[in-house]
Amino acid sequence: MSTENFSDCELVALRPALMAFARSFVRTPNDAEDLVQETLLRALSFRHQFHAGTRLKSWLFTIMRNTFYNEAVRVKREHPGYDECVSERRSVAAPQEMSQLLFEVSNRIDNLSPAFREALILVAIGDSCEEVASQVGCAVGTVKSRVSRARRLILNHNLDEMSQPLQK
Amino acid sequence: VRHVDYCRIIPQGRSVLNPDLELLRGKHILIVGDKFLATGDTQREIKKHGAQIVGPVRSVDLAIYLLHGTMIDAAILDLNLDGEEVYPLADALSERRIPFVFATGDEMAAMAGNYRGFILCDKPTELVVIAVALFAPDRLPH
Numbered sequence: 001m002s003t004e005n006f007s008d009c010e011l012v013a014l015r016p017a018l019m020a021f022a023r024s025f026v027r028t029p030n031d032a033e034d035l036v037q038e039t040l041l042r043a044l045s046f047r048h049q050f051h052a053g054t055r056l057k058s059w060l061f062t063i064m065r066n067t068f069y070n071e072a073v074r075v076k077r078e079h080p081g082y083d084e085c086v087s088e089r090r091s092v093a094a095p096q097e098m099s100q101l102l103f104e105v106s107n108r109i110d111n112l113s114p115a116f117r118e119a120l121i122l123v124a125i126g127d128s129c130e131e132v133a134s135q136v137g138c139a140v141g142t143v144k145s146r147v148s149r150a151r152r153l154i155l156n157h158n159l160d161e162m163s164q165p166l167q168k
Numbered sequence: 169v170r171h172v173d174y175c176r177i178i179p180q181g182r183s184v185l186n187p188d189l190e191l192l193r194g195k196h197i198l199i200v201g202d203k204f205l206a207t208g209d210t211q212r213e214i215k216k217h218g219a220q221i222v223g224p225v226r227s228v229d230l231a232i233y234l235l236h237g238t239m240i241d242a243a244i245l246d247l248n249l250d251g252e253e254v255y256p257l258a259d260a261l262s263e264r265r266i267p268f269v270f271a272t273g274d275e276m277a278a279m280a281g282n283y284r285g286f287i288l289c290d291k292p293t294e295l296v297v298i299a300v301a302l303f304a305p306d307r308l309p310h
Contacts, residue, residue: 026284058255065251126292
């Protein structure tokens with residue numbers, strides 16, 4: 001007979017609470033599911049370390065936080081030695097299409113006339129058309145039309161055929 | 169014109185301008201973390217979209233104290249806060265059904281890898297992710 005301090009039922013009962021916690025750590029519901037799974041697996045393999053009297057929910061929360069945090073730190077550390085983490089993957093998406101697309105887009109931005117480029121970039125980084133108008137010293141309508149023409153100039157020129165490989 | 173990294177401005181031709189930033193308007197947002205989590209620029213950006221910042225407060229105890237009797241619609245907590253220490257706050261927030269997320273202020277590190285979490289910085293693109301997670305979670309992509 002084991003000396004386990006919590007039952008599988010108790011663990012399952014806390015799943016909704018864990019799911020809610022997971023949503024506060026990661027962006028998407030799918031990643032939240034994964035984080036809950038990882039947490040439960042860890043809890044099971046460390047169940048002998050659980051002390052009676054500790055609240056199970058708080059113990060599980062701490063495991064979840066540390067699981068996510070350690071992974072975030074690991075990702076950070078692995079970046080310079082990129083080969084290590086690439087080797088763990090079964091396949092790697094071809095990056096050249098995306099970098100080609102980005103290269104092309106930034107080229108087109110560079111080739112815009114200065115007034116168009118300025119309007120586009122200021123609006124793109126989050127300034128309102130009104131703010132841009134007052135910074136640049138022209139009418140709001142002028143900013144709007146410069147931005148929309150700049151967008152059309154960048155996007156319309158056969159970017160479609162370039163982006164096709166990305167839509168697979 | 170300010171120096172801008174083009175690649176980040178127009179991901180696949182979409183503008184960063186996003187009506188979801190309007191979700192922040194009129195909200196009182198508690199921020200718990202050190203000065204690296206919410207810099208002046210970040211705070212200005214949040215306020216620019218009409219939200220009010222409660223804090224930033226450094227201590228979990230103070231944050232819990234503030235939950236009594238302070239208008240708080242949502243909270244952003246530092247991912248660096250120790251798990252055991254921050255649990256009572258996370259628990260109190262969920263009991264009160266106040267939405268919260270954990271975020272890092274270390275934008276560069278988070279951008280570097282396959283980071284799945286939230287980034288609190290002055291980029292509208294990152295802010296909108298947090299805004300949707302807090303105030304319109306049903307709209308999150310799967």
